Amino acid sequence: MSVSVHTRKTNKKNSPLEPLLMPQVPRSNYLHLQEEKQRLQLRKFLLHRIFLVAKITANTEKKDIAEYYEQVFQSILKRHLGEAVTGLLLVYPTSILHILESSSGSLYQILLDYLNHEKDEAEFFIQGMKIIVMSHNIPTRLFMQWQVSAIKAPVMHLDDVTQSQSLEEVITEFLIQTHKLALHLFKIVKVGAKGPGNNLHKIAPELLLPEQIIKYLCNSEEFMDPETFINIYNKPVHVTLDSEVVWPAPSRF
Template sequence: MAFPGHIQKTNKRTFPVESLLMPQIPRGNYFHLQEEKQRLQLKKFLLHRMFLVATITPNTEKKDISDYYEQVFQSILKHHLGEAVTGFLLVYPTSILHILETSSGTLYRILLDYLNHKQNETEFFIQRMKIIVASHNIPTRLFMQWHVSVMKVPVMYLDDVTQTQSLEEVITEFLTQTHKLALHLLKTVKVGAKGPGDNLHQIAPELLIPEQIIKYLCKSEQFMDPETFIDMYNKPIHVTLDSDVIWPAPTYF
């Protein structure tokens, strides 16, 4: 029933202006996505993998090499908890192949310790080290712990591929064989075990990298040595603008 002179009011709901401006669907960004992935994987740091090759001085005790790296790892772990090192050290008669998986800061300290020994000692037993590959932010580890395997007997190879193949072909074979070896160890070595031992040349001889390839890569100038890597790591990013090299200098208003 309506009365004359009475204006019926309509029931209009008012919405705050902020609710119209705010998105109705929660939005994130790529950085938050990466943080969430790291949290779900229980990672405290981004994981990196580095492939190293080097020569060793004659009459070097192979145990001295493994003891050296174990001491370096323990020293770093005291100051950087949780940044454990996994990987594989393959010791040949005159050279080594080393794969490391850890954080970028730990890799930096491992290389820095090597440089300190090389500069302060007359003849450090590890020489001519080269960084073959550095893979950043890898999703998972290939190794559950750090293993050492010593080649006690020389392995004879009939063909020296370094004499007939290009550098690209040699490095392709190197990476292919290295990853096959890593996958083999991942499947066969149980967690907590000491590793493949010193009879790897009998267990999987077809997966071993010929030593002449290791020595060939150590001599190659195309790969970065630790000194250059450390210099690039410490060098700040600086971009020179065109206005910085114009003379006379322009006047800014």
């Protein structure tokens, strides 16, 4: 007995529901991208860098400023475990240049502590602080630890650039020089070492900014002070929808 087998011709035309049944390519967003980047870098928090300048009272010692900030850092580590603060503090005769790297919460606490001292004490030894720039979500640290250096020897320059250059040119020179100095220290200072100490004027005199630039930036009204920054930081973000500003107000059933 012969059995005839009839093969059914399959319809090659795609079914209308086929695109809906096909596996969809997962879509990502910017938040997922940042979270994945953080996971790959094994970091617990986003890293930020802030550049600060300030004036100091007469006869202020480097030791007093260093001890103050070390106490602030220790207090922060108790609440923000693992969020170490690294950077560089240059103590000039009448001003300071401070570069800090840490999480946004740690940097916020540093500014808040300074602001509390400025309000509570009649004459705090750090005055007139200005935030020059704050870089968010930087890929890596420029400083492996926090270092302090006193600039006692005068930095010789032929002319006062603050008199002949615009603010944009001065701030450009400021950022270029500070980054060059940071990269230089990154190469010569080993992890765990005390750093160059007070010999920066001998190690890299050409990379040191003159104090006249630091004082010029302290007096510039274009830069934000810590109080203004903290007020903006704490201010809630309100988004006004178009439906909230039309008249008459929309009625809800």
